[in-house]
Amino acid sequence: MRYFPQHLVAGRLFHAPRALTSAFLLLLWAFAAAAQGQTGTPxxxxxxxxxxxxxxxxxxxxxxxxxxxxxxxxxxxxxxxxxxxxxxxxxxxxxxxxxxxxxxxxxxxxxxxxxxxxxxxxxPAFPYTSFTQIxxxxxxxxxxxxxxxxxxxxxxxxxxxxxxxxxxxxxxxxxxxxxxxxxFTPDASQSAQWNRGAYLANALGHCGECHTPRDPLGGLETDMRYAGSNDGAEGKPVPNITPHQKNGIGTWSAQDIADFLGSGMTPEGDFAGGLMGDVIDDSTKYLTDDDRMAIAVYLKSLPPIDFRPHGKQKQ
Ligand code: HEC
Ligand code: HEC
Known part of the structure; x- marks a missing residue:
């Protein structure tokens, strides 16, 4: 009952039993709240x-x-x-x-x-396959x-x-x-930060819709999650973002990933172009530092997959 000062409920003015009075005040509060909801100003x-x-x-x-x-x-x-x-x-x-x-x-x-x-x-060009988790x-x-x-x-x-x-x-x-x-169901064996990252990457950011290969019918190959794609949207390869040392982004630190999602700059000093440039400009650069770091922590925890989408050269 922190909405109502105790003295009003228990005070001398009220002779009715305390429980009844509280119930009445609660009802009043509920009406007030409902009325506020109807004003139309969000x-x-x-x-x-x-x-x-x-x-x-x-x-x-x-x-x-x-x-x-x-x-x-x-x-x-x-x-x-x-x-x-x-x-x-x-x-x-x-x-x-x-x-x-x-x-x-x-x-x-x-x-x-x-x-x-x-x-x-x-x-599914409308990524409700990811948004279903919202x-x-x-x-x-x-x-x-x-x-x-x-x-x-x-x-x-x-x-x-x-x-x-x-x-x-x-x-x-x-x-x-x-x-x-x-x-989305949080994984209790993981930290709150990891779960936040998983939610942002999988449910809202729908990162996997571009960074996962698709089969000929356009379904995501779930055992290759985040391993990149040979023909992403616009027909171009999309890089592997699992922490594989050679073919993924295993050499990037979590901070590198978080920074990339804010500025578009890779640790090598290149800038993200094309569709990823749009993702950063219209989406991830607006997230808080904590949220970008949560996504980075989640990506670092993925199983590294040895797959190199062709067209993208990596040393
Ligand atoms: C990757 C591109 C993409 C993203 C990201 C996307 N949408 Fe869409 N959206 C589409 C496409 C394409 C359609 C049309 C699908 C169809 O015609 O079957 C669509 C359809 C819709 C519709 C149905 C509109 C209608 O007139 O029937 C709504 C509502 C919608 N999107 C809301 C959203 C919201 C909210 C978000 C962000 C959470 C979002 N979309 C993100 C591509 C996208
Ligand atoms: C619309 C498709 C699309 C979506 C959605 C998308 N990406 Fe990307 N991403 C790309 C493409 C294409 C590139 C390659 C950009 C380039 O070569 O300049 C890329 C590059 C990257 C890279 C750099 C990898 C490297 O080796 O240089 C990272 C990290 C990354 N994306 C993370 C993410 C995260 C995290 C999300 C979700 C918040 C996301 N992406 C969503 C298409 C996408």
């Missing part, structure tokens, strides 16, 4: 938390067509893949072309289940943050996919094979 802490989740999740990156100076979150960014080109949709609160008419439950189903409001499945509180904050963004009217561009990938129905089969809905 609480600033929640919006800030949502903004952070939004950055950690890299939502901006895919949903903003920065190359063509598109409005934030209005979609239209081309995402080339071996199956064709996807165009990320408008996720601003515009009621006609964005997600302005959606409920929070529909948003949660999209992000964590990969299901559209009409019940159709999304293509925690309830983070997802709620993300929703509140997105609702507070300016609405932009911009119609979605249809994806440009070859047959048979243009048949959205086929995604049902893909999901049976590769989609495992599950919330």
């Amino acid at each position: 609480d600033a802490d929640l919006v800030n938390r949502g903004a952070y989740v939004f950055r950690a999740g890299g939502c901006y990156e895919c949903h903003t067509d920065t190359k063509n100076k598109g409005a934030a979150l209005a979609g239209g960014r081309a995402l080339p893949t071996p199956f064709g080109t996807f165009y990320a949709p408008n996720i601003t609160p515009d009621p006609e072309t964005g997600i302005g008419r959606w409920t929070e439950a529909q948003f949660a189903a999209a992000v964590r289940q990969g299901l559209a409001p009409d019940g159709m499945p999304y293509y 925690r309830d509180g983070d997802l709620h904050a993300l929703w509140v943050y997105l609702r507070a963004q300016p609405a932009v009217r911009q119609a979605n561009k249809p994806h440009d996919l070859g047959f048979p990938f243009n048949l959205r129905m086929l995604t049902w089969g893909w999901r049976l094979l590769y989609f495992h809905p599950a919330r």
